[in-house]
Amino acid sequence: MSKTSANRAGALFALLGFALFSAHDVIVKMLGDTYSVFQIIFFSVLFSFPLVVLFHLPDRNEDNLMPHHPIWVFVRTCSTVITAVAAFYAFSVLPLAQAYALMFCMPLLITVLAVPILEEQVGAHRWAAVTLGFVGVLIVLRPASTALTIGHVAALIAAFCGALSSLIVRKIGNEERTIVLMLYPMFANLIVLGPLAAYSYAPIALEDIVLLGCMAVLGFLAMLCIIKAYRIGEAAVVAPMHYSQMLWAALYGIVLFQEFPDRMTILGSAVIVLSGLYLLLRERRRKDSSQKPVLSTRSRMDIGITPRISLLLKRRS
Numbered sequence: 001m002s003k004t005s006a007n008r009a010g011a012l013f014a015l016l017g018f019a020l021f022s023a024h025d026v027i028v029k030m031l032g033d034t035y036s037v038f039q040i041i042f043f044s045v046l047f048s049f050p051l052v053v054l055f056h057l058p059d060r061n062e063d064n065l066m067p068h069h070p071i072w073v074f075v076r077t078c079s080t081v082i083t084a085v086a087a088f089y090a091f092s093v094l095p096l097a098q099a100y101a102l103m104f105c106m107p108l109l110i111t112v113l114a115v116p117i118l119e120e121q122v123g124a125h126r127w128a129a130v131t132l133g134f135v136g137v138l139i140v141l142r143p144a145s146t147a148l149t150i151g152h153v154a155a156l157i158a159a160f161c162g163a164l165s166s167l168i169v170r171k172i173g174n175e176e177r178t179i180v181l182m183l184y185p186m187f188a189n190l191i192v193l194g195p196l197a198a199y200s201y202a203p204i205a206l207e208d209i210v211l212l213g214c215m216a217v218l219g220f221l222a223m224l225c226i227i228k229a230y231r232i233g234e235a236a237v238v239a240p241m242h243y244s245q246m247l248w249a250a251l252y253g254i255v256l257f258q259e260f261p262d263r264m265t266i267l268g269s270a271v272i273v274l275s276g277l278y279l280l281l282r283e284r285r286r287k288d289s290s291q292k293p294v295l296s297t298r299s300r301m302d303i304g305i306t307p308r309i310s311l312l313l314k315r316r317s
Contacts, residue, residue, distance in 0.1 A: 003234075010233015014241035017225030021300060022248035024218040025091050026256060027211050032092025034208065036200035038193045041084050043204070044305050045189045047216035052186070067180045069172045076168040079161040080185035081192055084303035086158035093151035095259040096249040101140045101269040102155035104243065106301055107276040107294045108133040109163035114293040117167045129278040136271030139264055162301025169302075170293055185302065219305060235295055236284040242300060243273045 031040050067073040090099045108130045114120040122130075141152060169181060204212070229238045246269055253259035261269075276294075283292040 007233045007237040010229040010231075010238045011241055013225045013229035013232070014238045015244050017222045017229060018241060018245050018300075019248055020218045020222035020225065022245050022252060024215050024222065025096065025249075026252050027215050027218070028088050028091045029096065029257070031208060031211060032088070035202050035204070036197065037085055037088045037092060038196035038200055039202065039204075040212075041088055041189055041303075041305070042193045042197040043212045044215050044219075045186055047212050048219060048305050049186065051216060051220045052182070065180055065183065067184070068176050072168050072172050073176065073180060073184055076165050076181070077184045077188045079165045079168070080302050081188050083158050083161040083165060083301055084189060084305065085193070086154040086161065087301065087303055090151050090155035090158060093149070094155060095261065095265075096253040096257070097246065097259065097261040097269065098140060098265055099151070099155050100246055100249040101265060101272055102137060102152065103159045103162070103301065104246070104269070104272050104276060105133055105137050105156070106159040106163045106166075107279050107297070108272075109160055110166055110293050110297060111279055113163055113167050117164075117171060118293060120293065123282075126279060126282050129275045129282070132278075133272050133275030136268045136275060139268030139271060141268075142264055158301060162303075165302045166297045167293060170296055186305070189305070216305075236280065239280055239295055239297075240277055243276065245300070246273060 028040060087099075087103065090103070094102075111122060111126055111130050115122055137156075141148060173181065226238075229241070250261055253261070279294050283295040286292060
């Protein structure tokens with residue numbers, strides 16, 4: 001397969017994967033009208049576990065779960081649990097397009113946090129892109145004319161904690177075992193959110209159990225599609241496909257929830273996406289592979305329900 005054909009195929013697999021992730025988030029929004037975020041996450045992890053275990057059965061090289069970097073693993077695990085709660089809550093209460101727009105500032109936060117965590121040098125061009133991206137966030141939020149809700153704060157918290165989780169993987173991923181980084185957040189979601197889910201428990205209708213199962217399958221299939229995309233296509237081609245979720249968010253929002261994005265949301269989203277794409281472009285031109293934290297984030301934010309794409313690529317490379 002030629003390089004052009006491989007990149008085209010990689011982009012198509014990525015588009016399919018992110019479309020499946022968007023369908024996953026639609027179900028979160030649908031279930032959020034009836035059940036608490038804690039209950040949705042708890043059962044999402046529970047339904048995902050069999051798929052993840054089956055996926056890892058062939059790998060018998062890692063024989064225990066003791067981390068080499070316990071503090072960093074603990075911080076990442078906590079940030080992943082917070083990301084899941086914040087993201088699911090934002091999907092439940094905000095229009096999909098608005099929730100995605102705010103969470104898409106994660107690449108901007110990755111660039112900022114890479115300075116203290118990875119000790120990376122960020123040049124004027126990338127700082128300008130970050131500044132422009134945060135202007136886009138302000139356009140979406142419209143603080144002068146629109147009240148800032150808990151949903152908006154939750155989306156921004158999800159973006160921040162997702163960026164932190166991604167950078168920790170970048171920092172310790174070569175030394176820490178993949179199974180530790182993958183399973184700790186899943187166990188933490190069950191252990192921490194289990195009591196909260198029990199406290200806020202509402203009986204689950206049969207059709208909603210089916211939807212929870214569909215969430216697990218959609219997340220798993222999306223993960224496989226994106227892994228395939230990065231295996232056959234260049235990261236610089238595949239990574240921008242992440243932003244196709246904005247189109248799916250707008251489409252699903254209009255068709256399923258009668259959510260029509262207003263002009264300010266569209267404008268702010270465009271500014272955020274353009275700044276993120278520029279960051280990817282700048283990192284693509286850098287020769288030092290250790291200085292590409294945004295480009296190395298293979299998927300969307302880590303919510304501890306399906307494994308991170310970068311970890312699976314590392315394990316199976």
